[in-house]
Amino acid sequence: MTNEAKNQARTELPPQYAPVDVESRRYQRWVADGRFTASDDGDKPAYSIVIPPPNVTGSLHLGHAMDHTIIDTLIRRKRMQGFEALWMPGMDHAGISTQNVVERQLAEEGLSRHDLGREAFVDRVWQWKSEYGGKISGQMRRLGDSVDWDRERFTMDEGLSDAVQTIFKKLYDDGLIYRAERIINWCPRCMTALSDIEVNHSDDDGELVSIRYGHGDNAIVVATTRAETMLGDTAVAVHPEDERYKHLVGTEVELPLTGRRIPIIADEHVDPEFGTGAVKVTPAHDPNDFEIGQRHGLPAPLIMDERAVITAHGPFLGLDRYEARPAIVAALRSEGRIVAEKRPYVHAVGHCDRCKTTVEPRLSLQWFVKVDPLAKAAGDAVREGKVRILPLEQEKRYFSWVDNLHDWCISRQLWWGHRIPIWYGPGGEQICVGPGETAPEGYTQDEDVLDTWFSSALWPFSTMGWPEQTKALEKFYPTSVLVTGYDIIFFWVVRMMLFGLYAMDGQPPFKDVVLHGLIRDQFGKKMSKSAGNGVDPIEWMDAYGSDAVRFTLARGSNPGADPAIGEDWVQGSRNFCNKLWNATRFALMSGATTEGPLPQPEQLSTIDRWILSRLSHTVTEVDAQMEAYQLGKASDTLYHFAWDEVCDWYLELSKPVLMAGGEAATSTRRVLGHVLDTLLRLLHPMTPYVTEELWLALTGGEERGESIMVAEWPTAGATDAAAEKTVAGIQHLVTEIRRFRSDQGLKPAQRVATRLSGLDRAGLAEHEGLVRSLARLDEPSGEFTATAKLAVTSEVTAELDTRGTIDVAAERARLEKALAAAKKELDGTERKLGNEGFLAKAPADVVDKIRARKAAAESDIERVNGQLNALPSA
Incomplete structure (x- = not known):
């Protein structure tokens, strides 16, 4: 490829970046070239x-x-x-x-x-x-x-299905998978068991009903939010040390509406300080009651079917749980059994994560994973440093789960999923079938499938x-x-x-x-x-392009933090992509190149050595931030380097050199090409599309079948403290003069005759031309009269001739208005700070804020008076 062809390839860049013209084309090319393989x-x-x-x-x-x-x-x-x-x-x-x-x-x-x-x-x-x-x-x-x-x-493809069967059989053979009746979360809408983490809890309005069981001195009062479950009560429990009920422990009490008698038992699970200190025990419809029932050998009758319809014989048979609840309360009220009713009563209610139906705790025969030995290994792996949890404060959340795991219910009453590989024989035999194995003739497979999270x-x-x-x-x-x-x-x-x-x-x-x-x-x-x-x-x-969305998300992705992201963030990222586009376009039109080695430092200007030094710092910072997964910080580092240092300063400082031509311009073109090449590589992982398009244009790599995707990741070069100090001085000088010009009412593009003194003492004399170019300052002429003066530093002074450049009367009126507002603010703060009663009652932070406002007002008055004094006479 000739140099002329290379230059042509590098300059064919449209005036504006259009993501829609780039993204699909680039992605298809990456896939076709096998870049992701x-x-x-x-x-x-x-x-x-x-x-x-x-x-x-x-x-x-x-x-x-x-x-x-x-x-x-x-x-x-x-x-x-x-x-x-x-x-x-x-x-x-x-x-x-x-x-x-x-x-x-x-x-x-x-x-x-x-x-x-x-x-x-x-x-x-x-x-x-x-x-x-x-x-x-x-x-x-x-x-x-x-x-x-x-x-x-796909978790249901053949290979993954083999993996599921294999690990199920291994766990089963090792005694870590078992089948048992346990209280599980049941969704009457999805008609399946749910794991604890598939249940969302919310504080819902309900009712708390206090019911008297039994009669006379042997009566006992319990409270419930689910009156319909009383049909399945098999005991009333109290705490063993509760003196109020010691005489009742071991006796029986009549369960209202049923004619059944149930025992009063003592169990340490009961909190004597909560409610009446007595609780109804429904082993088939409450996990805590199930545990009490297991300890005391209580029966556990189911009183609802899979659709949460009452199955207990009696007048409530066939009613939905929400129909049964008011009907049962009404029946109890008619018998004088209702001691108290509280509505609304806010309490935690579980809902199915998928369909939002209220979950029903239900005794059911299900398959479980015994997690204790597995959980211990999972905890030890983090404690021993085999696995890092980042950010480190999230370790507590991890341990809170892994150290308190309950056995995992893995069976689901669905048809779509990995079917449980257990087969049952005609005589009740049970075998686990692994991949490639078959069950004996006459055996039938378990109807359930595995929890999605199992695979x-x-x-x-x-x-x-x-x-x-x-x-x-x-x-x-x-x-x-x-x-x-x-x-x-x-x-x-x-x-x-x-x-x-x-x-x-x-x-x-x-x-x-x-x-x-x-x-x-x-x-x-x-x-x-x-x-x-x-x-x-x-x-x-x-609206804004994929890179804008990606860069926005990357900037908000500090580990563990919840980023607040709005559309204005994405608009800002779009503007950043456009800024990169315009900077690269300018560089190409200015002849920037990536061909050949970089000139030696002694052949480079201070400005070129400065940007190379800043680039090296940026590479080092970004590398450290990326290794620590601090993408938000890395994105900010690159954003500010690209926008503030490359675009706002380096391009502006380089323009006079590029326009002048000669050997200095040749060196700057090579440095500019290197800086953009490196910057685009650093940004590529976050903003792949725009960086690919710009990098190929900059390097001419399209014809050579290259891609920034496989370009080498940059490494940091040498730094130059002296060049950085010098340019920092230039930046401070230009920034202060620009601010002073604004204070004087000068428009940004308006040129003004200015005498600069002390540049030699500040070591900036050779850069006076750059300072004048960036600050829009002309050399003083023979009729020069200093009407405004600024002491930029202890060495450098700028004297401006603003005659004819501003409307003195309008500027004086504006400043006097600002001075009056500052004086009014000062008077108000002084009155408050002089009020002893106020100082005695006001919080310390409020007083501190008023003192800060007073100091700011004093500073404003001094600044505005200085500007008024600097104005030329009308």
Whole structure:
């Protein structure tokens, strides 16, 4: 390629950045060129991250977008650093969510899943998945995710199904999976058990009813928010040391409305200070009551079916729980059994995470994982430093879960999901069937499926081919880091730790866990559809470009913190992308180049040595911040270097040199090309599209089939303290003169004759031309008269001739108005501070604020008087 062709390639950059013209084209090219593909072979060090698998029913929301931006930034940087970087993509089958979606479709056709039968229904779900599932994959491409699409997995694909069966059988054979009757969370709408973390609790209005059981001296009063469950009471419990009821312990009391007699028992679980100190015990419909019942050998009759309809014989048979409650209270009232009623009574109520139905605690035969030995290993892995939780304060949240785990209910009464691999024989035999095995003839398989999180817990190793010992596992497991929101630390993080350590011979599934916060709106409120403040990131991408959304999310992604993000943030990031575009366009039009070595320091101007020194500091800072997962700080560092130092200062300081031409201009063109080349590489992981487009234009790499994706990650060079000191002096001088000009009423572009004194003493004499250029100062002429004077530093003084450049009368009027306002503020603060009564009563912080206002007013008066004195006579 000739130099002329290279220059042509470097200068073909449109006047404005149009993301819509760039993003799809660039992404398709990256995929076609295999830029995202990771190899299981080779000598490159491995770096791997698995995607938090989005639900197949889902679409991209801001939380996903933040996850993906952080992960993609880490992956792209490591790829540029020479690592074999794998970002593993895939989706979760989302058992309850997906089944609900398809059941709603069937309902519109007047059908239920039972009309189709299990096999046909599952086929229908697969059909839905093929046609509508995975919407989020297209959105991931839009965002710029550099995932290895050739490895995309689904938690119901054949390989992952084998992994599920394998670990189930291993746990079962090791005695860590068992079947038992326990109180579980039951959703009467979804008709399935739920784990604790699939239940959302809220404070709801209800009623507290106090009921008298028994008669006369042997009567005892209990209070309940769920009067309908009294039909299943099998005891009343009191504390063993409660003197009020010691004489009743061991006796029986009549259960109203039923004709049954139930015992009064003593149990230390009862809080004698709460309510009447006596509690009704319903073992089949309350987890605490179940434990009491187990200790005392109480029966546990179910009085509701799966749809929360009363099944207990009597007048309430067939009533829904919400119909039964007022009916039972009315019947008790008619018998004089109601001692007290409190409405509304606010109490915590559990709701199904999927359909929002009130959850019913219910005794049920389910499958459980015995978590104690698994949880101990998961806790020890963090305590021993095998796994880091970041930020460190999130360790407490992790330990609060892992150290207090209850056995995990893993069975779900659904049809969509991994069916439990237990088969039952005609004589009650029970066997667990692993991959490739078959059950004996005449055996039937358990009807339930596994909790979705069971297969998700295997994600870091099942996606790499386990239980086969694949090259991918050998190369990329354990994964390098897990990035996710702190809100699913138990949903997913803990469970991956449980199964990863168990299945992979004590190797944890990741080395670092980075927990980011939850995105809030610009007012700090949690985003949600119901609150009306949720944002579809695709809308922001359409309006401002994907890079603007990514950069916004990166700037807000400090570990553990909840960022408040509004559309103005995204607009600011869009402006930043435009600033980069304009700066690179200017550089190309000015002849900036990346060809050849950088000139030696002694051949460079002070300005060029300064920007190279600042660039080295930036590389060092960004590297340290990225290694600490402080993407927010790294983004800010790059933002301010690019906008403040490169665009606002270096380009302006370089313009006179570039316009003058000669050897100095040639050196500056090379330095400018190097600075932008390095800056674009540093920014690429966060803003991949615009940096690819600009870098290829700057370097001419398009024709050579290059990509910034695989360009080397920058390393810090030498720093130059002397050059930095000199330019800091120039910046201070120009900034103060600009401020003074503004105070004098001069327009920014207006040139004014000025005498500069003391530049030689300040070591800035050789840069006087630059100072005059940036501060819009002309050399004084023969008719020069100093009408305004500024002592910039102890050495440098600027004297300006403002005659004819400002409307003196208008400026004097403006300043006198400002002086009057400052004096009024000073008088007000002095009156308050002189009031002894006020000082005695006012809080210290209020007094401090008034003192600060007084000091500010005094400063304003001094400043404005100085400006008035500096004005020329009218």
